[in-house]
Amino acid sequence: MKLTGAEILVRTLIEQGVTDVFGYPGGQAINIYDALYKYKDEINHYLTAHEQGASHAADGYSRATGKVGVCIATSGPGATNLVTGIATAMLDSIPMVAITGNVPSTLIGKDSFQEIDITGVTLPITKHNYFVHRIEDLADSIREAFQIAKSGRPGPVLIDVPKDVQMATYEYEAQGVVEKIPLPLAKQTQIDEAISLLNAAERPYIYIGGGAAGLGMGDAIRELAERIDAYIGCTFMGLSAINTDCDRFLGMQGMHGHYASSMAQKDADLIFAIGVRFSDRATGNVSKYAKGAKIIQLDPDFAEINKNVCVDVGIIGDVFDSFTRIAQGAAERKHPEWREKVAALRKDEVRFTAEAEAASRTPLTPKRIFDIINEKKPASTVITTDVGQHQMWTAQYVKFDDTRRFVSSGGLGTMGFGLGAAIGARVATGDCTVLVTGDGSFGMNLNELATAVSYRIPVVIVLMNNGVLGMVRQWQTLFFGKRYSNTVLDRKTDFVKLAEAFGAKAYRVTTPEEFGEAFDAALACTDGPVVIDTAIDEDAFVLPMLPPGGSIEDIIVRK
Amino acid sequence: MEKKNQFVIAVYVDNKFGVLTRVTSMFTRRGFNIDALTVGETECPEYSRITICLSGDGYAREQLINQLRKLYNVKKVEVLEDDCIRRELMLIKVKNSPAYRQEVLAAVDVYRAKVIDYTVEEMCIEITGDPSKIDAFVELMKFYDIIIEMCRTGVVALERGSNTLLNK
Numbered sequence: 001m002k003l004t005g006a007e008i009l010v011r012t013l014i015e016q017g018v019t020d021v022f023g024y025p026g027g028q029a030i031n032i033y034d035a036l037y038k039y040k041d042e043i044n045h046y047l048t049a050h051e052q053g054a055s056h057a058a059d060g061y062s063r064a065t066g067k068v069g070v071c072i073a074t075s076g077p078g079a080t081n082l083v084t085g086i087a088t089a090m091l092d093s094i095p096m097v098a099i100t101g102n103v104p105s106t107l108i109g110k111d112s113f114q115e116i117d118i119t120g121v122t123l124p125i126t127k128h129n130y131f132v133h134r135i136e137d138l139a140d141s142i143r144e145a146f147q148i149a150k151s152g153r154p155g156p157v158l159i160d161v162p163k164d165v166q167m168a169t170y171e172y173e174a175q176g177v178v179e180k181i182p183l184p185l186a187k188q189t190q191i192d193e194a195i196s197l198l199n200a201a202e203r204p205y206i207y208i209g210g211g212a213a214g215l216g217m218g219d220a221i222r223e224l225a226e227r228i229d230a231y232i233g234c235t236f237m238g239l240s241a242i243n244t245d246c247d248r249f250l251g252m253q254g255m256h257g258h259y260a261s262s263m264a265q266k267d268a269d270l271i272f273a274i275g276v277r278f279s280d281r282a283t284g285n286v287s288k289y290a291k292g293a294k295i296i297q298l299d300p301d302f303a304e305i306n307k308n309v310c311v312d313v314g315i316i317g318d319v320f321d322s323f324t325r326i327a328q329g330a331a332e333r334k335h336p337e338w339r340e341k342v343a344a345l346r347k348d349e350v351r352f353t354a355e356a357e358a359a360s361r362t363p364l365t366p367k368r369i370f371d372i373i374n375e376k377k378p379a380s381t382v383i384t385t386d387v388g389q390h391q392m393w394t395a396q397y398v399k400f401d402d403t404r405r406f407v408s409s410g411g412l413g414t415m416g417f418g419l420g421a422a423i424g425a426r427v428a429t430g431d432c433t434v435l436v437t438g439d440g441s442f443g444m445n446l447n448e449l450a451t452a453v454s455y456r457i458p459v460v461i462v463l464m465n466n467g468v469l470g471m472v473r474q475w476q477t478l479f480f481g482k483r484y485s486n487t488v489l490d491r492k493t494d495f496v497k498l499a500e501a502f503g504a505k506a507y508r509v510t511t512p513e514e515f516g517e518a519f520d521a522a523l524a525c526t527d528g529p530v531v532i533d534t535a536i537d538e539d540a541f542v543l544p545m546l547p548p549g550g551s552i553e554d555i556i557v558r559k
Numbered sequence: 560m561e562k563k564n565q566f567v568i569a570v571y572v573d574n575k576f577g578v579l580t581r582v583t584s585m586f587t588r589r590g591f592n593i594d595a596l597t598v599g600e601t602e603c604p605e606y607s608r609i610t611i612c613l614s615g616d617g618y619a620r621e622q623l624i625n626q627l628r629k630l631y632n633v634k635k636v637e638v639l640e641d642d643c644i645r646r647e648l649m650l651i652k653v654k655n656s657p658a659y660r661q662e663v664l665a666a667v668d669v670y671r672a673k674v675i676d677y678t679v680e681e682m683c684i685e686i687t688g689d690p691s692k693i694d695a696f697v698e699l700m701k702f703y704d705i706i707i708e709m710c711r712t713g714v715v716a717l718e719r720g721s722n723t724l725l726n727k
Contacts, residue, residue, distance in 0.1 A: 123581060124588045128631040131577070148631060303625035306618075 001173070005135045006031035006166040009099065010039050012142040015174045018070050020044045020061065020427055022054035022420075024081075026074020027114060028101035031166040046427065046455060049447035051078050053420035055085020056445070059094050060421030061428040063407045064382050066214045068095045068149050069424065075102045076114030079160070080121065084414055086156045087125040091411025092237060093210060095154035097145050098122075104164040105133070118160050127155035135168040143178050151181040153211070153301040183300050183318040191322065193313045194272075194296045195329035201270035201294070203338045204230035207253075210237025211275015211299055214404050215320050218242040221274075222249075224327045229335040230272070231342050233261040235282045236395055238275070240406035244399040250342070254282040255546045256392040259352055259557060260345035262544070265290065266552040267341060272326075273297045275319050278308040279411065288551035298322045352544065352557045359559065362537040366390070368512050369462065369534060370397035373434065376519055381432040382407060382425045386418035386441030389470035392542040394436045416444030422459045423452055432460070432523065439465045439489060449502040452529040459529045460522040463495055466538040474541055475548075478556070499531035506531040565594060566620055567643060567716045569724055570609040570627055571601065571635040578632045582609060589626055591619070595647075595690075595713035603725065606634060610715050612690075637724050645716040647690045651697070652676075652683045654705040662703065670696050681707055690714055 003011065009032055013021065023045060025033040036045045048054040051073040058069030069089075073082050079100040089096040102108070103115045119131045128148050130141045138161065145157040198204065206225055208217075218241060225232050225248040232242060233253045242249055250261035265271065271293045276282070283289040286308060295311040297304070298319045305314030315322045357365055370393060377383075383398050384407040385391040391408055400406060407425050409417040418437045426433040442463055452459050469487040476484050499506035505525060507518035515534055522530035545556045572578045579598055586593055594612040601608045613623060620638065627636045653663060655678065667674055667684055670692065676683035686696055693711065700706050718724070 119577070120580070123584045133576075301629070303622075303629050306621065307625075 003172045006035040008172045010035040012139045016146045017177050021070040022046045022057040023072030024051045026078045028075035049450045051081035053448040055082045056420030057424035059089045060424030064425035065428045072099045076116045079118040088412045088414045089156040090125045095149040096156040098158045100160045102162045105162045122158050129158040131160045135170040147178040186315045186317045186322045191325045194326045198330045203269045205268035206232045207273040208234040208238035208241045209276030213241040228333045237410045240400035259349040263345045271295045284546045285551040366393040374399045378432045384422040384435045386437040387413045387415045388438045389542045390438040390464040415441040419448040434460045436462045440469045453503040456527045461531045466536045468538045495533040504529045508533040510535045565614045567639045568611045571606045573632040574607045597713040643716045643718045648687045649711045651709040652707040655682045659703045
């Protein structure tokens, strides 16, 4: 069957199982959009307000399901607007395929209108990228892109298609969905080493990261923890890998982690790290990190072993397989002292949280907001966030009941990520989706309200409004003598009117009762987004906190 | 801490448009400081061979190799044995001053270099060898203070014996 390049492109997406794409048309993508029109019964295209929103939507789509997210943009500014979204996906290892149009080959390199070397721009922020010179290579490049995006440690791949390749015609024959390249299985000697470390441990701590988040390992991890009397903590990216109600689970550790989780990790004599890359936000000062512990690390990416932290046993390959084999060999153990120690840490944590609550000047504290969200949210709700204080409170307080229910920009820390990602997650899952955001982050990409309204995508938007850039302000309070340089927003934005102008419902609330009612009303709305403008104290802190460059000994638990 | 020393890494990459950029861009992004890098054709037309010299400890070497292996167009990465054959070529233009002419020609002879251009003002010398030999020759020319211009290729290296990297 002879098709145009643009048609081959769209048909190959369909062939690879893609049902939804996010994007924005333009002069050099017009042929691709013509093909999307032709095949609109087989593939849905969501027009976003901005290409950045499309990239975050593709990312959220992927995080919530594990499928490869797809976004499309035109050349030049369309392509560069994807950059933040691609980098966000790269830092969090999210499988994504980004497709861009480019000027015809004859105009490449001549600084033509809307020409940009997007493969050059995205070189350091993609797993791989393609400039398709010849139509003969188009379909296979796309297939390879999908395979690369989802194999091993996943990540984004970009395909740049010049307009003449979109317009040329070539033979197309549909193929099957490309399979992931299977990960190697660990050598038994390494598994045995890990088992003997585990069996020798007195204070074991299982440490879950993003590499384990989507694998459905929660039950297996819980079972092991109970058998060997271990506690479980996670990185930011590891949230929702295990249900929060697991009594062995201490929550996120690290810069803003739970007190008990961070302290238990410090006191552990064995850290069993699964899909963790020991980021600086998780370890603090790496030279003082986990000095008293043996470390076992499981990861699909060989380059992560000994990159940031030197480990005792580094096992490359299929993480779930390695984990299962190690778990099989682990002996049942009892560590009463370790239990007592952790129980005491948990008691301290409860006390610190209560103290912080009591110190609040407003009735609606962050914790109260999340208590209400936890109480009311339906099962399997997807929680997305932007970046800042609200994000850390979400990470600390939200109770997750399923995997892939936490969608948030961890590695890159992209303010403006949340709304696009929430749209993508909701489209992908059809499950209740709540965006927790702040007035700073929301201001960056709130134009995507238009997208949610147009496509009647119900996203509950909890806007934690403190009128300041709270996370930077918190640092300024603690480390810069309260010199609040450019963090007081004072923007006079009326978020209720603003939401209404977009065609969304909106509420403004200042008390827990009002918030509860508004949240109920928002959950009941099934045909579009609802904004809940929620007033919180500008000086509410995210605690505990490890000062930047500090270690766990420097933990701050009080204002 | 391991002592810093120089090691030579040979990399087979797809002989395709833009692959060298992918490799060098990764060095910049990850902060690797490369002493020398050469690239050229190999016995297989579909691959190019990049030879990289890097000074550093074992950690730097492991990181460099791991990050290279992650690149999609990289097919093979090997640290060459310490006794591998390393060669570099230099062209160096020096002043043809009567005061030092005999010393320079004697040096060319001793170093088994070649004079490939000779005018009243200058002579151009071609010298091949292990990088340390070339360094020594440059030092000698510096001593006479007669260097006009010079250009070095960077190291190419092969292991001894009949093995090739591709079938290693």
